[in-house]
Amino acid sequence: MDGIITSFPLLMAASFASMIGGLLIFFRKHWSEDSLMSMISIGAGLLLSITLFHMLPQVAGNTQQSLMPFVVIGYLFLFAIDLAGHGRGKADGAVIGFVIHAFSEGVSLAAAFQVSPQLGMSILVALLFHKIPEGITMASLLLAVTQRKQTAFLGSVLLGVATLAGALLAAVTERFIMTANITNPLLALSAGVFLYVSTSHLIPHIRQAKNMRAGFYFFGAVLLYMLLSTVLGPAVHHHHV
DSSP: OHHHHHTHHHHHHHHHHHHHHHHGGGGOSOOOHHHHHHHHHHHHHHHHHIIIIIIHHHHHTOSSSOOHHHHHHHHHHHHHHHHHHTSTHHHHHHHHHHHHHHHHHHHHHHHHHHHOHHHHHHHHHHHHHHHHHHHHHHHHHHHHHHOOHHHHHHHHHHHHHHHHHHHHHHHHHTTTSOHHHHHHHHHHHHHHHHHHIIIIIIHHHHHHHTOHHHHHHHHHHHHHHHHHHHHTHHHHHTOOO
């Protein structure tokens, strides 16, 4: 618990990182339909990249737990939500997936600081790298669906709250729960959710729009994430405990 108290400002920094991405939507007064489609394309590219290059390799590389069934469960869970909501699951699925993922990252980060400040700092840097684009993705998707900046920003705030809640839970339960037994299945569940949202909703939406610029933004987001992952590879792909 002492480690959590001393590292609390750093945990707050990780929570605020996603909010920074959400704040970017306020820099423009009005958003055209093309602009919203461009944001969806960037968000889709980032979401698919986070899932394929960051989350799924970590799930598949875990030798202590069989995690792939949780990916399928997450995927089918969103499919069920989609059927029940008659296509409403694009925004719902993104919110669910991001919140689960942010919560599990908060647990992992807090557990790392309990092990050593050095480990916690290295994980914090990796989290900051992709939590800002996660905030951008969440806010842009919600803005496109609701066309309300306040709702979009609140979505990114929710990610920060989920990260902090996960960290506080880890602090309270550190003596009773093996954190890896919690965070790894949560990571796999959120990977399945993200895979469904990106491939079953966002990419088909981009194709139906028949907007070449949106397609370029999608490819650009994927290539940018691949480039940054290559440059910062070890820190990005191994930050979970």
